[in-house]
Amino acid sequence: MAEPDRPAIPDAAAPPYLAGLNAAQRRAVEAVEGPVLVLAGAGTGKTRVLTTRLAHILATRRAWPSQILAVTFTNKAALEMKERLRAMIGEAAEGLWLGTFHSIGARILRRHAEAVGLKPNFTILDADDQLRLVKQIAAAEGIDDRRWPARALLGQFERWKDRGYTFHQVPAGDQGREIANGKGLPLYQLYQERLTALNAADFGDLLLQVLTIFRTRSDLLAEYQQRFRYLLVDEYQDTNVAQYLWLRLLAQTHRNLCCVGDDDQSIYSWRGAEIGNILRFERDFPGAQIIRLEQNYRSTPHILAAAAGLISKNEGRLGKTLWTALDAGERITLRGVWDGEEEARWVGDEIEQRQRKGGALADIAILVRAGFQTREFEERFITLGLPYRVIGGPRFYERQEIRDALAYLRLVHQPADDLAFERIVNTPRRGIGAATLQSLHALSRAQRMPLTESAARLVETDELKPASRKALRDFLSGLHRWRGMAETVVHPELAGIVLDESGYTQMWQEDKSPEAPGRLENLKELVAAMAEFDNLGGFLDHVSLVMETTAAAAGDMVSLMTLHSAKGLEFDTVFLPGWEEGLFPNQRAMDETGRAGLEEERRLAYVGITRARRRAYVSYAANRFMYGQWQPTLPSRFIAELPKEHLDVVADPGLYPRAGMMEGGDWSRMPPRADLTRLGPLGRRAPLIEGSPVPQRGHELRRVGGFATGDRIFHQKFGYGTVRAVEDNKLAISFDKAGEKMVMDAFVERV
Numbered sequence: 001m002a003e004p005d006r007p008a009i010p011d012a013a014a015p016p017y018l019a020g021l022n023a024a025q026r027r028a029v030e031a032v033e034g035p036v037l038v039l040a041g042a043g044t045g046k047t048r049v050l051t052t053r054l055a056h057i058l059a060t061r062r063a064w065p066s067q068i069l070a071v072t073f074t075n076k077a078a079l080e081m082k083e084r085l086r087a088m089i090g091e092a093a094e095g096l097w098l099g100t101f102h103s104i105g106a107r108i109l110r111r112h113a114e115a116v117g118l119k120p121n122f123t124i125l126d127a128d129d130q131l132r133l134v135k136q137i138a139a140a141e142g143i144d145d146r147r148w149p150a151r152a153l154l155g156q157f158e159r160w161k162d163r164g165y166t167f168h169q170v171p172a173g174d175q176g177r178e179i180a181n182g183k184g185l186p187l188y189q190l191y192q193e194r195l196t197a198l199n200a201a202d203f204g205d206l207l208l209q210v211l212t213i214f215r216t217r218s219d220l221l222a223e224y225q226q227r228f229r230y231l232l233v234d235e236y237q238d239t240n241v242a243q244y245l246w247l248r249l250l251a252q253t254h255r256n257l258c259c260v261g262d263d264d265q266s267i268y269s270w271r272g273a274e275i276g277n278i279l280r281f282e283r284d285f286p287g288a289q290i291i292r293l294e295q296n297y298r299s300t301p302h303i304l305a306a307a308a309g310l311i312s313k314n315e316g317r318l319g320k321t322l323w324t325a326l327d328a329g330e331r332i333t334l335r336g337v338w339d340g341e342e343e344a345r346w347v348g349d350e351i352e353q354r355q356r357k358g359g360a361l362a363d364i365a366i367l368v369r370a371g372f373q374t375r376e377f378e379e380r381f382i383t384l385g386l387p388y389r390v391i392g393g394p395r396f397y398e399r400q401e402i403r404d405a406l407a408y409l410r411l412v413h414q415p416a417d418d419l420a421f422e423r424i425v426n427t428p429r430r431g432i433g434a435a436t437l438q439s440l441h442a443l444s445r446a447q448r449m450p451l452t453e454s455a456a457r458l459v460e461t462d463e464l465k466p467a468s469r470k471a472l473r474d475f476l477s478g479l480h481r482w483r484g485m486a487e488t489v490v491h492p493e494l495a496g497i498v499l500d501e502s503g504y505t506q507m508w509q510e511d512k513s514p515e516a517p518g519r520l521e522n523l524k525e526l527v528a529a530m531a532e533f534d535n536l537g538g539f540l541d542h543v544s545l546v547m548e549t550t551a552a553a554a555g556d557m558v559s560l561m562t563l564h565s566a567k568g569l570e571f572d573t574v575f576l577p578g579w580e581e582g583l584f585p586n587q588r589a590m591d592e593t594g595r596a597g598l599e600e601e602r603r604l605a606y607v608g609i610t611r612a613r614r615r616a617y618v619s620y621a622a623n624r625f626m627y628g629q630w631q632p633t634l635p636s637r638f639i640a641e642l643p644k645e646h647l648d649v650v651a652d653p654g655l656y657p658r659a660g661m662m663e664g665g666d667w668s669r670m671p672p673r674a675d676l677t678r679l680g681p682l683g684r685r686a687p688l689i690e691g692s693p694v695p696q697r698g699h700e701l702r703r704v705g706g707f708a709t710g711d712r713i714f715h716q717k718f719g720y721g722t723v724r725a726v727e728d729n730k731l732a733i734s735f736d737k738a739g740e741k742m743v744m745d746a747f748v749e750r751v
Contacts, residue, residue: 038293039291103541263316339623343578365575388558409536425437431467571613584636721735
């Protein structure tokens, strides 16, 4: 039920921070008592409402900053809210519990780590270390890594954690008995026990372990229920079950829970997001107020109306109608093309026209459904000399040299971090080989002690070769010295000392590869970044929680990204290519989850359209090269769901009769194309079926030497991998462990 349109403070006495709010925004700000759900449509000023609501609670002295918990989904959003809040009310904002679910969880868990068998200085493992740990456990249990890769096992563990299940609580119907020959749940238990032994937690634990504390320690739960008088949650549609349970427990005492979200933008079910959390809010919190923010400040009426027409086809939604006071603007351009190459050529031409008219490239984005779609755009932009950036590339803290440096610092900070020990004990090379590590692991397992302690014992015996014993003793001596320095030396200076004395800096200085200078610059940047934190522990927590670089690429560039990566962004001009059945909506999503999958795909389309401020272009191809073969395609059903009065249909009259295209796509009436050859991958021509407007379904474009793209192979040196491209007798292969390599087909075998 909607709250009456009544301001809590008379307009004449309204404080400055309320100025400029529309009626719905002001209701959302002032409705501070009891449960409130704010349905904030795209571009409706959600962040401003959240920030102003916080300012209002503090300014009216309803609570101290330490009595407010505000949860966001990204560190960027948390930082933006903090900055806005300081601008509104100054130092009165200090002391808020404001951050991501995981950062708040880490803060609580460090206070009460002993309640779940951890120590307060536990390590937060990143994805790379989690995978290494799962691989070790699976290998010890005799699990076939080809049949059950560590990434798949870890994904199952994460799904259980997202649903709030410890290994004791996984229900019978969700135990995945088909996983790893029925060993999925026992492996989950071994994984958790190993984490505890390492004094470590993964990202899921930052929520699950806190949830366990709340469930098992009623005294601690009561303490936090009493502490947090007001709770605010951003992007509520993206919460998983564990986060939902966490919030529901905390809100029981004061019931002042405000959740802000948009059910029409719930697109992360594959990450564990549960749209039902927002859809059943009124049932979960009786008496809740529902306030809809519907005035859009971003997009033109044509764009909003087209998006509204599309999303109205979803059944699982609470419903709202966006509107705007902006001028009508341009209709959405809809264009059919012959194939992906022509699509990229057309998009490139349109962008160049925008550029010639003075438009900035930074105001233009191309949003694709699948990553493979980017290749043709990148190639075209390189040909045209158009600067572009691919959003979602390698991250700063995931680079090799940064991971190595962090492993040194983690081991200095937390001696029981076995994963960090393994990573750098022989980096740079010290002559500590596999046999020495095997001996260390054997002693650690037998005595249940960390590898550093096992190493300290072994160097005092004759069980190791003299050279290995000396190298290991020198390494331990360095660790001991650096830990002593940590008491008196500031952490940025300590990091420089560790990297220099360990020989790691020298290793890259002596490296003659083209990448070496850049790696050294990255290490300098890492040390410089540490100065922003009070101590080494705080910095390491930050790195674990923030795995994305916030620095934008320099210069005026077109942005190229997936639709999932575009959420929260906006651009003057947006291109939406590849709107074809099977690609978008994605066939696998529909096959796996049926109507729910289709509705999430439609929400993804809605998100894509509403990223556009002034103009949007939707395109589809008659043919698409996917999974190693040409496939004829039909326009996405989403195209037929866009209201025609908001579209400008642009099509090649010789290829796409407008009537057939707009009335269900009757491809039998499409005339033959004169030019029935297209360049395939790697520059090889592939003739199509003569007289046919599209390639025959299932016709493979490339199959050389018995190998095709998508084949799984084994190489004696590089191990298992997947064929990505074929050129004569050369294969471009993505190896599971060795990365991208070009090899001869004679040196691999199919598995």
